[in-house]
Amino acid sequence: MARLELDGLTKVFEGDSGPIVAVEELDLDINDGEFVVVVGPSGCGKSTTLRTVAGLESATDGEMRIGGEVINNKAPRDRDIAMVFQSYALYPHKTVAENMGYGLHLSTDHTDEEIEKRVEEAATMMGIEDLLDKKPGSLSGGQQQRVATGRAIVREPSVFLFDEPLSNLDAKLRKHMRTELARLHTELNITTMYVTHDQEEAMTMADRIVVLNDGRLQQAGTPKQVYYEPVNLFVADFIGSPSMNIFDVTLRRDSDGGAELVNESFTYAISERVTNNFDAADGDEFILGIRPESLHPADETTPVKKTVRGRVDVVEVVGSDNFIYLDIDGKECRVRTRSAVEPEIDTTFDFTFEEEDIHLFDADTEEALAHGTKSPEPADQGVEEAAVGD
Amino acid sequence: MAQEQRSAEAIRQQYGVDEETIVDRIRENYAGYLFILPTFVMFALLFYIPIVQGVYLTFTNATLGGTTAEFVGLDNYIWLVSNDLFVFALGWSIVFVFSVTAVQLIVGLIAALLLNEISSSTKATLSAVIMSPYFSAPLAGGVIWFWFLDGNFGFMNKFLIDLVGFAPSFLAQGLWPYVSLIVAQVWHDFAYAAIIYGAALSSVPSEQYEAAALDGAGRLRRFRDVTLPHLMIPTVVILALRTAYNVAEFAQPFELTAGGPGTRTMLLSILTYRTAFVNLAFARAFTIGVVMIVLAMAAAILYIIAIRQEEELYV
Numbered sequence: 001m002a003r004l005e006l007d008g009l010t011k012v013f014e015g016d017s018g019p020i021v022a023v024e025e026l027d028l029d030i031n032d033g034e035f036v037v038v039v040g041p042s043g044c045g046k047s048t049t050l051r052t053v054a055g056l057e058s059a060t061d062g063e064m065r066i067g068g069e070v071i072n073n074k075a076p077r078d079r080d081i082a083m084v085f086q087s088y089a090l091y092p093h094k095t096v097a098e099n100m101g102y103g104l105h106l107s108t109d110h111t112d113e114e115i116e117k118r119v120e121e122a123a124t125m126m127g128i129e130d131l132l133d134k135k136p137g138s139l140s141g142g143q144q145q146r147v148a149t150g151r152a153i154v155r156e157p158s159v160f161l162f163d164e165p166l167s168n169l170d171a172k173l174r175k176h177m178r179t180e181l182a183r184l185h186t187e188l189n190i191t192t193m194y195v196t197h198d199q200e201e202a203m204t205m206a207d208r209i210v211v212l213n214d215g216r217l218q219q220a221g222t223p224k225q226v227y228y229e230p231v232n233l234f235v236a237d238f239i240g241s242p243s244m245n246i247f248d249v250t251l252r253r254d255s256d257g258g259a260e261l262v263n264e265s266f267t268y269a270i271s272e273r274v275t276n277n278f279d280a281a282d283g284d285e286f287i288l289g290i291r292p293e294s295l296h297p298a299d300e301t302t303p304v305k306k307t308v309r310g311r312v313d314v315v316e317v318v319g320s321d322n323f324i325y326l327d328i329d330g331k332e333c334r335v336r337t338r339s340a341v342e343p344e345i346d347t348t349f350d351f352t353f354e355e356e357d358i359h360l361f362d363a364d365t366e367e368a369l370a371h372g373t374k375s376p377e378p379a380d381q382g383v384e385e386a387a388v389g390d
Numbered sequence: 391m392a393q394e395q396r397s398a399e400a401i402r403q404q405y406g407v408d409e410e411t412i413v414d415r416i417r418e419n420y421a422g423y424l425f426i427l428p429t430f431v432m433f434a435l436l437f438y439i440p441i442v443q444g445v446y447l448t449f450t451n452a453t454l455g456g457t458t459a460e461f462v463g464l465d466n467y468i469w470l471v472s473n474d475l476f477v478f479a480l481g482w483s484i485v486f487v488f489s490v491t492a493v494q495l496i497v498g499l500i501a502a503l504l505l506n507e508i509s510s511s512t513k514a515t516l517s518a519v520i521m522s523p524y525f526s527a528p529l530a531g532g533v534i535w536f537w538f539l540d541g542n543f544g545f546m547n548k549f550l551i552d553l554v555g556f557a558p559s560f561l562a563q564g565l566w567p568y569v570s571l572i573v574a575q576v577w578h579d580f581a582y583a584a585i586i587y588g589a590a591l592s593s594v595p596s597e598q599y600e601a602a603a604l605d606g607a608g609r610l611r612r613f614r615d616v617t618l619p620h621l622m623i624p625t626v627v628i629l630a631l632r633t634a635y636n637v638a639e640f641a642q643p644f645e646l647t648a649g650g651p652g653t654r655t656m657l658l659s660i661l662t663y664r665t666a667f668v669n670l671a672f673a674r675a676f677t678i679g680v681v682m683i684v685l686a687m688a689a690a691i692l693y694i695i696a697i698r699q700e701e702e703l704y705v
Contacts, residue, residue, distance in 0.1 A: 054600075054604060055603075055604075056600050056603070056604075075603075076600075076603050076604045077603065077604065077605070077606035083600075083601070085597045085600070085601060086597075087595060087597050089595065089597035089598050089600065089601035091598060091601075091615065091616065091619070092619065093619035094615075102602075102605050103605035103606055106605055106606035106607055107605065107606030
């Protein structure tokens with residue numbers, strides 16, 4: 001049983017211009033065998049969190065527990081963790097086999113034969129059994145990555161920590177290794193905390209995604225939860241590629257219970273099913289979010305008050321889809337369409353979207369108020385649900 | 391996908407290109423050649439030609455200010471090996487060079503390691519202070535050590551006499567002159583090693599220390615398994631260059647003992663000077679110089695053989 005629990009974890013660095021709060025009051029439970037991806041923009045505190053769990057940084061406040069045991073004051077070697085670094089941090093003068101066996105030699109009582117056997121098993125698992133006698137300098141980036149991962153799995157730790165392990169690889173290899181790490185996790189089922197700035201990596205690999213910004217927890221939930229029900233504007237904007245379209249809108253109520261979202265460029269009618277989710281008075285300001293793939297070309301049957309018009313700026317052909325970048329009175333709007341839709345540059349383009357697909361955020365707090373016709377779940381419920389679900 | 395391998399000849403024929411000749415290269419890069427020409431000429435005039443001429447001189451009986459020089463074959467070399475003072479100076483020079491180089495290496499490493507531990511703000515100042523001997527003129531270093539060690543008015547003498555009642559004559563008595571020369575030379579140039587080691591230390595990726603700490607390596611282990619391997623190649627570089635410099639070292643030993651008392655601390659460099667400018671036997675001085683070159687080269691070749699093996703370190 002190796003559950004990783006962070007309880008109010010805080011890390012303050014003393015910088016040249018006063019203290020810097022890198023991680024603030026972070027509460028996080030990672031269940032035994034769960035694969036949690038911590039994601040956020042650079043400087044959000046995700047790597048600091050990982051390094052603090054590893055023991056490479058000391059926690060300023062809060063408690064960290066692995067399998068119920070407090071690890072705050074334990075040396076890194078005694079925490080029963082293994083970490084994979086972004087730069088791999090392989091020892092350049094040691095062979096692959098020596099690199100992988102080094103930790104076992106130092107911190108266990110295994111005989112040389114046992115260590116050799118475990119190194120070979122791990123190497124087979126990573127597909128690097130032919131490289132055992134080579135030095136890291138003669139390996140490709142992908143092979144070095146495998147050795148670094150192999151060095152971690154050979155220790156059979158209770159928690160794996162990955163610090164952006166794939167960001168030094170080219171795009172194709174990165175996707176391949178992503179699948180391979182996911183397969184490895186299914187095979188070993190070891191509790192994993194994986195840090196990345198790549199939201200696509202997070203979406204594809206995670207059992208649960210933890211979004212951080214400015215050292216604070218924004219949302220923890222399954223990939224679908226953070227994608228379809230972001231708790232605030234930051235998460236909505238960060239997750240998804242191309243990112244969500246954002247418009248400032250004002251609510252106008254009409255006499256028969258319906259309402260309109262009004263912007264200087266368009267008016268969009270919404271029904272009670274949306275407005276019933278929150279307190280909304282005439283003239284209130286909101287932020288409207290709508291994902292690029294939820295936008296469709298409008299036709300003659302589309303009502304005027306469901307139509308938005310923009311000027312085509314750029315059309316990106318990616319093969320399976322087209323990304324159309326529209327200019328709506330100076331604001332960029334991204335539309336993802338079938339590859340058949342390819343409007344001319346500088347022509348007008350009318351599009352529409354379903355009210356089920358919209359996200360409304362409070363203009364001041366940027367908290368989510370409605371996801372289509374559903375009201376958002378309370379911010380922390382997503383965490384608990386996922387935790388119980390495992 | 392795979393393209394068929396074509397011979398160089400086939401490619402040239404297909405696209406009608408000729409093999410690149412040296413004339414082509416000069417025509418293409420003439421500006422570059424023009425820029426290195428002055429250096430090349432000066433090097434030839436001031437370095438290569440004198441060396442060749444010097445080696446030729448060793449087969450003559452040329453003297454400084456003399457008008458004639460006759461070819462005497464290997465006479466000068468025979469004189470060398472049959473000369474007791476030369477044989478002694480050769481032995482003492484070898485002891486001097488290798489002990490100075492070795493101690494400079496160790497002191498330099500310790501200085502670099504300690505400086506590496508210091509936080510950034512004080513590091514620069516402290517480095518400058520610790521490295522300052524290296525940037526002082528060797529003559530100035532000689533004056534400082536002379537003031538320090540002189541048997542009549544030296545600081546160490548006065549200090550020891552006040553403290554314990556007696557003091558050896560550091561530049562004259564027993565083994566002391568040898569020790570004094572070595573210590574003074576180490577002091578002057580250890581910073582050379584410290585600078586190169588410092589650069590090597592700061593280039594060791596911190597993740598490797600972190601990975602080793604996670605693997606369970608303590609401080610000493612991390613030094614042995616992470617730091618030391620990164621210092622192997624710098625060590626060979628320092629050894630090769632320092633050996634050559636130390637063979638040629640003249641100013642500071644000359645100022646401190648000038649080979650004395652008598653000829654008891656005679657180094658090859660001082661002997662060369664005396665032979666050339668005191669005895670005016672220029673050809674013989676050049677012969678000693680050739681021996682010094684051979685000494686430095688032999689050491690360099692040894693180190694290069696060592697570095698060849700080091701290259702396999704990372705492959």
